[in-house]
Amino acid sequence: MYPADYLYSKDHEWAKVDGDICQIGITQFAQEELGEVVFVELPEVGDTFEAHDEIGTIESVKAGAEVYTPVGGEVVEINEGAAEDPAIVNQDPHAGGWLVKIRLADPSQLDELMSADAYERFAGGEE
Amino acid sequence: MIRLMNEDTEIKSTPLLDCHRQAGGKIVEFAGWWMPVQYSGVIEEHQAVRQAAGLFDVSHMGEFSVRGPQAEAFLQRMTPNDVTKLVDGRAHYSGLLTEEGTYVDDVLIYRLAKEDYMVVVNAGNQAADFAWLESHLDGAEVELADHSKDTALLALQGPKAPAILAGLTTTDLSAIRYYGFAKGEVAGHPAILSRTGYTGEDGFELYLEPDAAGKVWDALLEAGAPEGLVPAGLGARDTLRLEAAMALYGHELDRNTTPWEAGLDWVVKLEAGDFLGRDALVRQKEEGVPRRLIGIEVTGRGIAREGYILSGKDGVEGIVTSGTWSPTLEKAIGLGYLPTGAAEEGEDLRVTVRKREVEAKIVAIPFYKRPR
Secondary structure, three states, rough: OOOOOOOOOOEEEEEEEOOEEEEEOOOOHHHHHHEEEEEEEOOOOOOEEEOOOOOEEEOOOOOEEEEEOOOOEEEEEHHHHHHOOHHHHHHOOOOOOOEEEEEEEOOHHHOOOHHHHHHHHHHHHOO | OOOOOOOOOOOOOOOHHHHHHHHEEEEEEEOOEEEEEEEEOOHHHHHHHHHEEEEEEEEOOOEEEEEEOOOHHHHHHHHHHHHHHHHEEEEOOOOOOEOOOOOEEEEEEEEEEEEEEEEEHHHHHHHHHHHHHHHOOOOOOEEEEEEEOOOOEEEEEEHHHHHHHOOOOOHHHOOOOOOEEEEEOOOEEEEEEOOOOOOOOOEEEEEHHHHHHHHHHHHHHHHHHHHHHEEOOHHHHHHHHHHHHOEEEOOEOOOOOOOOOOOOHHHHHHHOOOOOHHHHHHHHHOOOOOEEEEEEOOOOOOOOOOOEEEHHHHEEEEEEEEEEEEOOEEEEEEEEEEEHHHOOOOEEEEEEOOOOOEEEEOOOOOOOOOOO
């Protein structure tokens, strides 16, 4: 279920690394917990964040949740499609429902993240 | 999202827990019960109830029996609505109030027969309500009993509800008006068929024996599937009742809130004689009601949730008591309290959503009224 080439945070975000660009979204587990997403608020291109900063919010019918970036750096692209049609976060959380791309400030921050196998065990324990 | 319970607190199950699991229900703890929060999804279930029908298990609700020569007088003394106006086969919405005129709970009262009433209470208040009534008996010739464990409750709600139910009962449903009820059978099982609900739609609530609940649940879903009937969870129940601006205990109502504040003036019949809390309500009306329940529409980007701070005219502050995304209106709506002077319809508001102020306004409630 969880792509093997992604890395995962304890806050249920995923990171897909391509060179120094890190694409970020929320996991299948997170979208299931939230339920139907009706509102996505994203940062602006050019904003810079430290690792673990809040970069946006996702609201479902039932609840709201903060999105934390697992890595620090500058936002180089945001998924306008997710802001316009938030349901994509439920339908395709690991691809079309991505949220932001960040230029990695410090690649060593990736070492703190989990593999797909480790995350699947972690998320299983949260249920 | 799942509230932690004390280890020694046993979480209760309705007779339908297996049915919910089979139907793909996501089960959460609510008011001490394992309940389905959703099946296919809150929005889909919500739309089904507005457009066709939904079936809810609300067996967690509590049912008390109040019987005896002084049953009517006892309930008249304990509740603000006029019990003497009820006739056999009619129910009404009321409350249990403290001496201060604030809510111990909001309740439904059914007159089954002259000396035989059923009081339906919220799950989370069941024990407290029973103790409250018991402690106020004062030697009245009343037999008070808690039948919550031997009563299951299904709510069949939506415009298709009467047609679906009609196929499974010989009771003449057209003879049951809103807030009326009849004893009969559903799918061959004894039931009280009550034309009540908590969704803003037409529909029925079916009081059943626990052993029959699963069979009636299955029979209704099978009979109703061609009409678009789906099982619906507490998530949709909450968005539906919020669009209809129906109060939820613990949110809009509590032991600090009077019916005047909650906009439930119509429940209070001051002319019907004395009841617990009456003096305080008369006093509050004379002195002025300090705050009012308001309808909130979020016009900016964000969703107001319970506990968020409202700021209104001249900087006065209030609080959101319930908030959600409205699937029907496709905007964020909520209920909350503001000081009376600032609680005028049309006034601009700001609601603090995660340290950020978002534009909102005070709007008329209910947010949704079904077409008739």
